[in-house]
Amino acid sequence: MSEITPTLRDPLSMFDVRDNVAIITGASGAFGRACALTLGALGNKLVLVSGSEDELAEVLTEVKEVGGDAVTMKRRPDALGDAEAIRDFALQTYGKIDQLVIASGYNKAGFIQEMDYEDWQAVMDANVRGAWFMAKAVGTYWIENEIKGKMLMMSSVRGRHGNISGYTAYCTSKGGSDALTRVLATEWGQYGITVNSIAPTVFRSKLTAWMWSDDPVGQATKQRSLARIPLKRLAEAEDLMGMALYLLSPASDFCTGQIMYVDGGFTAG
Template identity: 45%
Template sequence: MSEDFLKNPLSLFDVRGKTAIVTGASGAFGALAAKVLAGAGAKLVIAAGNIAELDKVAHECRALGAEVKPVGLRPSNEKNCDAIVAAAVEAFGRLDILVVGSGKNDVAKIGDMTPDRFEDVMDANVTQSWLMARSASRQMLAQGHGGKIILMSSARGLLGHPAGYTAYCASKSAVDGITKALGCELGPTGITVNAIAPTVFRSALTAWMYEDTEKARGVRPAFLARVPKGRLGEPSDLAGPLLFLASAASDFYTGHILYADGGYTAG
């Protein structure tokens, strides 16, 4: 085995010139993923339904030196997913990395959760991840040079939650299953399929947990008691795992769920 990488081990994490798609790029994880890859030198197609936020993220990525093509589509059906992939090929000639950052949660106790609401969560988190991986993998297979597919899971794919998370937990467990099955299916082709599974990290939706309020003080201690690192997650805690899974450093990793959770799922 060649050990040329030892002359520059950081080259294993080099994604300069690679073409990446990030869906859900207007959301917390998707926007972070886009900016991390932009700062690392990748060319980007960023997709989301919120055009105003998408344009803002595109501007931030360009400020980091990246070539960026925004696409105002959600991966909500086969046609949209194919169009997002086609946009990457049209703009940059190929596709190397897919990050599925789109998804949703809907919290309700099972007696109050309607079938339609349950199906909406499953569609956003499971079906759309599958559809986007399907479109991207077809392009990667046609190119014949492998690729990186990164899905968005959660610690809730492994653990339950008492506060009305049946739809979310079920959907993230299904994402884990897709990750493992596609990791096995596509592994021989050089395409790796992995998932990042965080616990709570700072975003617009979770900002209240970081504040010094009565509500936060009532919830945070019990949660932190389960986290060996003793703190809530920050966006930077997801940046390293993302770059690892998007680069050659993870070429021998596929079908893997990477828990970015401060040890939450270990205890």
């Protein structure tokens, strides 16, 4: 008989993230906050980054309520210097970085014939350029120090599918994010670094709250979305956390370059 390995004797050990250190950008958003609470409750140390100091303070309080160890930094990765400052703050605070969660993002809807170029570029900057800066800053540290880090980005089914609601900027940015995931995975695989993305359909957040309201347009949009989802409901941020934990823990050590669709079946039909 084959030997029963320690991992097979204790399968939950594959999801052990205790004493790891994670940077989470966009930590005050719905996905970033859920990641912070999930990882914090499991003993992951956290560097929470966002452009909103008040919202960061709220997330920090919640992380501490679940027993987490975290610090905050009010900053956006708008330039490489910002990303390097975030990286250096994490290293000064905890001495290492094991995971990078890029949860920051932005959308500005508008049909191409009506949309200003500046609005399109702002979406691309927030969703692609900022991720590239963070990847460069943290990835350089990992490679130079021979650390087998884990990078997780926030994508969307809109990186694969179009949308009739004026998403030329958002869909394009998420397609770019997906390509960045794959190419970094191929470049960094030799160093043992994994790079993956989670791609949900609509989930409840500040950006989508109007779809949960009584607004007629919001309700119509919600029903149109539900018609494409076999599970017949929209998502909560918590629905994404099982996949996030998998991709940030040793359980996913042989998984890289993947766009993981956590979408209620949207992309199946």
